Amino acid sequence: MAETEAELQAYLKEHNVESLLKDIVVKLCVDKPDDELDFIKNYMIQLQRERGTNVEDDEEEEEEADAGPISRGRSRRAAISASVMTEDDVEDYQRKVIRKDAPTMLRLQKAVSDNVLFQHLDSEELTEVLDAMFLIKKQAGTEIITQGDEGDNFYVVDAGQLEVWKKDDGADESKMVLELTTGGSFGELALIYNQPRAATVKAKTDVQLWALDQDTYRRILMGSTIRKRKMYETFLEKVQILADVDKYERLQVADALEPCTFADETNIVKQGDEGDDFFIIVEGTAVVTQSNDKGESGQVGELGAADYFGEIALLKDNKRHATVTAKGEVKCVKLDRETFERVLGPIEDILRRNMENYQKFTGSA
Known part of the structure; x- marks a missing residue:
């Protein structure tokens, strides 16, 4: 079994399958x-064309004829992503730091905060x-x-005014459709x-612009995905319910985890509230308290890494069946309801059994 798993992992790495799937999801x-x-x-x-793989001309013509709009009016070719990046490419990367003052960093952060390509990034x-x-x-x-040119950079306006001009298919001239400012x-x-x-x-x-290639x-x-996976993979082996699942x-769990940090005395979850997240403590200690029907409250457990x-x-x-409160700063990772059901499906039976009989009250929330 271990040998088979190793062979599968080697195959996935050799063919960059993980990178390919992530590109598709994005x-x-x-x-x-x-x-x-x-x-x-x-x-x-x-991708086949880029790699030089033979694709029959008549098959290509059939694909062109059958393929409708990909989405939102984009042409079929316009919906193709950049080439897949390998793990070796990432390891060769040297971090770039272009010095900026604090107000500039705040302006840039605000400018990208609502952009879908930046919303999933951690701090x-x-x-x-x-x-x-x-x-x-x-x-x-x-x-x-310039319309029609290949794209290279993303831009944020730091100072000045710009105009966006667009020429529709079949039109003789471009027309201005938008103005951009700081x-x-x-x-x-x-x-x-x-x-x-x-x-x-x-x-x-x-104008003065900040650009990203x-x-x-x-x-x-x-690079962040690879570092996160390596860090969480070792940590998850220590989580009792995940110790016996395969690598x-x-x-899958490691890729789906979302980091979160709670200050001292913060209620991470509160008894009686609706529950939408599952938590694992990475670092720190949390106290579990419960209230009974008489309104009496007391500590019933303590949780750690x-x-x-x-x-x-x-x-x-x-x-929620209990309140879990940070005792000092607590670093956690979490899964939302949808992700929890998807990636923890294989161990759902274990989780349900543990609900009835814990020694550490970890399921009381």
């Missing part, structure tokens, strides 16, 4: 195509991305990006797609 989240299977199929065909990842952004200055009248941003799809620009952006005044963004994102299932709580509310779809 594209699906961004484009939200109605026909996800057709979307993925078209991506695979493009460390976001800081690394913002550190890597480089300054560009352009004079009034200069085209920053805090505005454009070109984000260049971070994940090798696709032509959808519009032209011109400097209306002298595709290669840097993808190396930071992939692949543990890796590798202990977990919150599963009862998710398994039984009811409210």
Whole structure:
């Protein structure tokens, strides 16, 4: 069994399967195509072309004829992502730090806070991305990006005004569709797609921009995923309910974990509240308290590293059975309800058995 697992892991690494699947998931989240299977199929065909794999001409013509719009009016070719990045590419990456003062960092953080490509980054990842952004200055009248050109950078406006011009299919002239000022941003799809620009952006005044290139963004994102996986993989072996599951299932959990930190005396979960998250303590101590029907309250347990709580509310779809409070700063990782049901399905029976008989009260929340 161990030998078979090792062979599978070696195969997945050799063929960069993990990177490929992550690219597909990112594209699906961004484009939200109605026909996800057709979307993925078209991506695979493009990869074959890039790798020089023979694809019959008549098959390509048939695909072109059958393929409808991928999503939101994008052409089939426009929905193809950048080439897959390997683990070796990530290991060769040297962190880039372009010095910026605190107000500039705050402006950049605010500018990207609502962008889907940045919302999933934790604070460390976001800081690394913002550190890597480089300054560009352009004079009034200069085209920053041109419709139809290949995308390379994502831009945040630090000072000045820009105009967005777009030429629709069949139109003789472009028309201005938007103005951008300080805090505005454009070109984000260049971070994940090798696709032509959808519009032209011109400097209306002298402008100052902060830019991020595709290669840097993808190396930071992939590097963070690899580091997170390695860190959590070892830690999860210490979690009792995950000790006996196979490595692949543990890796699924590791990839889905979301870090969170709680200050001293913070109620992580509260008795009687609706429960939507499952927690595992990475570092620190938490106190478990319960109140009975008479209103009497008292401590019933204490949790430490590798202990977990919150599963009862998710398994039984009811409210929290206890309050768990941070005793000093507590670092946790968590899974939301949907992810919990998806990745912990193989051990649901163990969780249900443990609900009835704990020694550490970890399931009382």
